[in-house]
Amino acid sequence: MKIQPKPQAQGNHLDPAALVAIKSLELRARVIVEGFWTGLHRSPFHGFSVEFTEYRQYTPGDDPRYLDWRLFARSDRFYIKKFEDETNLRTLIVLDTSASMDFGSGRVTKADYARTMAATLAYFIHQQGDAVGLLSFDEHVRDYLPPKNRGGQLRQLFVALDRRHSGKATAFAPPLKQLATVFRKRGMVIMISDFLSPIDELERGLTQLQAMGHDILLIQVLDPREQTFDFENEALFKDLETEQQLFVTPAQVRETYIRTFQAHQGSLDTLCARAGVDRRLYATNEPMGKVLHTLLQSRSKKGRAAARAK
Numbered sequence: 001m002k003i004q005p006k007p008q009a010q011g012n013h014l015d016p017a018a019l020v021a022i023k024s025l026e027l028r029a030r031v032i033v034e035g036f037w038t039g040l041h042r043s044p045f046h047g048f049s050v051e052f053t054e055y056r057q058y059t060p061g062d063d064p065r066y067l068d069w070r071l072f073a074r075s076d077r078f079y080i081k082k083f084e085d086e087t088n089l090r091t092l093i094v095l096d097t098s099a100s101m102d103f104g105s106g107r108v109t110k111a112d113y114a115r116t117m118a119a120t121l122a123y124f125i126h127q128q129g130d131a132v133g134l135l136s137f138d139e140h141v142r143d144y145l146p147p148k149n150r151g152g153q154l155r156q157l158f159v160a161l162d163r164r165h166s167g168k169a170t171a172f173a174p175p176l177k178q179l180a181t182v183f184r185k186r187g188m189v190i191m192i193s194d195f196l197s198p199i200d201e202l203e204r205g206l207t208q209l210q211a212m213g214h215d216i217l218l219i220q221v222l223d224p225r226e227q228t229f230d231f232e233n234e235a236l237f238k239d240l241e242t243e244q245q246l247f248v249t250p251a252q253v254r255e256t257y258i259r260t261f262q263a264h265q266g267s268l269d270t271l272c273a274r275a276g277v278d279r280r281l282y283a284t285n286e287p288m289g290k291v292l293h294t295l296l297q298s299r300s301k302k303g304r305a306a307a308r309a310k
Helices: 016-020 025-041 049-054 069-075 110-127 153-162 173-182 200-211 224-228 250-275 290-309
Strands: 055-057 079-081 090-096 131-137 141-148 188-193 215-222 235-238 245-248 278-283
Touching: 016 025, 016 110, 025 110, 025 153, 025 290, 090 110, 090 141, 090 173, 110 131, 110 153, 110 188, 110 215, 110 290, 131 153, 131 173, 141 153, 141 173, 173 200, 200 215, 200 250, 215 224, 215 250, 215 290, 224 250, 245 250, 250 278, 278 290
Parallel strands: 090 131, 090 188, 188 215, 215 278
Antiparallel strands: 055 079, 131 141, 235 245
């Protein structure tokens, strides 16, 4: 039996290609989370990682009555105790498994990157004792695991992430409609997709979820060449969702492509601003551990807003 060497966790600097070479999603997630904690221990949080989930760094505008002076004595930095609604987290990860996610100009496809990211977030959230679930979709809802923190949930979630579906197109309406029906108690929704489909349905669904009190984080996963179209040679390009093929000379269409792409990204930015939704963009050659910082930053921002509203 061939034993795969385990990559060494070095903060956020693990090579995505080395990670996806690990067959086990659980092992990938564990390596990334261990690297994250290693980097965190080198930060001002060193020495009280267990307390990290219960505290956040003080920022101007926070109520100074909630400062923890004993923690200040240990770290020489100001931290405040989180409010109850910041620590009781129910998270649903919504994952795009449509055919467009199978694209990759290098060794890592968007699907590989997104599945690993979803596994990492689930592993991290579960480690914190919080409830986590999964909804995967293409043109239909494929898998749904309601958020739980009991034993066996993580294993079922990894099995669902490993499952391949035969769907092609991307449709945002079905998963968002189901979410509004089954995920009624206030929680966090993390949606992972390339978001390269028409976004009208997306805006309607997100606005409804936001009105229900959910915190929403959109994570856009793109191949680097989808952003630059820096292909050099003439080639036959195939739409993975429609299977339409087109012979293209990159130099002739690059300017038009980039203009169209940037217009789409601008529309997505406008949508998120109107709906009050956070969005982060990741390329498939970026370290995956950064998503954990994104999660904590998003929760911290929502927590500060909740604290000021009290």
